Amino acid sequence: MISELHERQKLERIDMKVVPPGPEAKKIVDLDTKYLVKSTKSLPVVARRAEGVFVEDVDDNVYLDFAAGISVVNMGHVHPEITARVEEQLHKLWHFAGTDYYYREQVDAAKALTEVTPGKFAKKVFFTNSGTESNEAAIKIAKAYTKRQQFVAFIGGFHGRTQGSLSFTASRAIHHKGLFPSMPGVEHVPFPNPYRNPFGIDGYEHPDELISRTLDFIERYLFSTYAPPENIAAFLAEPVQGEGGYIVPPMNFYRQLKKMLDSHGILLIMDEVQTGFGRTGKFFASEHFGIEPEVISLAKSIASGIPMGAIVVRDTLDFPESGLHSNTFGGNVLASVACVATIDAIKKEKAVENSEKMGKVLRKRLLELQEKYKQIGDVRGLGLMQAVDFVKDRKTREPDTKLRDRIEYTAFQNGLLTLSTGLSAIRLIPPLIVNESQINMGVEALEKGIKAAL
Ligand SMILES: Cc1ncc(COP(=O)(O)O)c(C=O)c1O
Known part of the structure; x- marks a missing residue:
């Protein structure tokens, strides 16, 4: 009954019930390791359902999805008209x-x-x-x-x-x-x-x-x-x-x-x-x-x-x-x-226009983070295809792969799904239907992740 209620609840904000991976997620991860050959899995997030820009995992955690299935669900998860x-x-x-x-x-x-x-x-x-x-x-x-x-x-x-x-x-x-x-x-x-x-x-x-x-x-x-x-x-x-x-x-x-x-x-x-x-x-x-x-x-x-x-x-x-x-x-x-x-x-839905507009908002917020954290060497991208590059030294631009990997994980623990890219960058690619308050929510979760990883 409780899970039925959950099925019907709208996914609207990050909501972390347990530190991921929770007990149910761990079970699936173990089975995956047993039955699937090694691939490129990066985070132990086990999805149960998704809606728009949010994903619910098998332990009832709700994440904000700034990975969009590697830029696949550009119109958001389970888009009603497409479905x-x-x-x-x-x-x-x-x-x-x-x-x-x-x-x-x-x-x-x-x-x-x-x-x-x-x-x-x-x-x-x-x-x-x-x-x-x-x-x-x-x-x-x-x-x-x-x-x-x-x-x-x-x-x-x-x-x-x-x-x-x-x-x-x-x-x-x-x-x-x-x-x-x-x-x-x-x-x-x-x-x-x-x-x-x-x-x-x-x-x-x-x-x-x-x-x-x-x-x-x-x-x-x-x-x-x-x-x-x-x-x-x-x-x-x-x-x-x-x-x-x-x-x-x-x-x-x-x-x-x-x-x-x-x-x-x-x-x-x-x-x-x-x-x-x-x-x-x-x-x-x-x-x-x-x-x-x-x-x-x-x-x-x-x-x-x-x-x-x-x-x-x-x-x-x-x-x-x-x-x-x-x-x-x-x-x-x-x-x-x-x-x-x-x-x-x-x-x-004028999603291309929204990508341009929200891309600017996201970029501005990421540049503000760059001002605060010297570990961010570069913020780059076009539209809603943005990335933040982590460096050991801003002058030499030496990539900090380990820090980047830690931040990908700590951001995930704070309810933000991202994917790494290149030597030392994290990409931020929400569905194109994302709005300003969701961008702010994402950047706040990323900052929590950065603080936890430093
Ligand atoms: C630019 C580009 N080309 C090709 C591919 C390969 O696509 P697929 O994984 O569907 O084979 C990818 C996948 O990430 C990609 O980013």
Whole structure:
């Protein structure tokens, strides 16, 4: 009876009943350890239900969710309208192999994606089930179109963990440990990270210098020495590096990079898996940088938590013949319905605008924290894709990974769910429907976490 009452109670604020992980959570964590292979679990939070920006665990604790399922539930947990539309579809048709047969819902989702992605040109869509799979499709379509075999990616980039996309991923060495070789032919170059880069340039102070050094490196040390541009099919890049630490490059960077790539006939594949669907205060982060990529890779928030991914490409990039690529679940009926419902909800609730507005509020509050705590070296991000970087010394910018890990945990004990990123940052990525008082609640919990960890 008591738990039934809880089921019906609205989740509205942080409410910690026991120090997590509580007794029920511990049981599930133990079973998980017994039955699941090791993955990337970071906090022992065991969810029972969720609503909007709050999550209730199995010991009745209520957390504020500033992780959003790694930027998946951008419209909040169990969004009523999206839920209702998926529920309605559940009684009609679940799955029909969208790569082999036809149904309206998949076409609707593809059309909706071509309309919201940057670029007025005609586009086509291939549906996948995850971010890594979207990048695999992007790699294949780039090879088929350009008839070239090599690729370039950025150090610090993250593009997934299957063998093709893993060869592009370069954000943590553990991702590669004992797994060599993955796909050959991928070269890596430094990313114009304004805060820490191998050129020793302060990119906040001197963004143009950072851009020209990065482009010069590509031309002089890559294209002229061992990877002729005529061999390169595409560059795969995130507009804002996600797993690499929420790194925003100088705003003119991608325009200049694209110009250079265009001159060599090299495609730019923009991996918007994490930055997509309003996360950065624009529908897609490419818009901040004034570019219209011919290939965009999507996943995560595309269907609010029903597994789905997609690539959206300029229509001339379509595979030359059928059979070159396909899958079973891509464009699954339920996922397609959730995708269209998600896009409709984002537009109806002006979630992109809210992301921009609340992103500013969050950033202001985080900068206030930076004034108070010398351990915060950098606050960076766009829209509601913000991160706080913890350092041992503000001058040297030496990362303090241990402190960051402690704060992620103590913030969790204070009811705030976050995720670490890069060497020493914590990301703050609430659902885009977050309001100002919830932002304040989150920053207060983060500060309690900082105080407890110092
Ligand atoms: C930018 C980016 N690309 C690709 C991926 C891989 O997506 P998935 O985990 O769905 O395979 C991620 C996941 O975090 C990501 O952030």
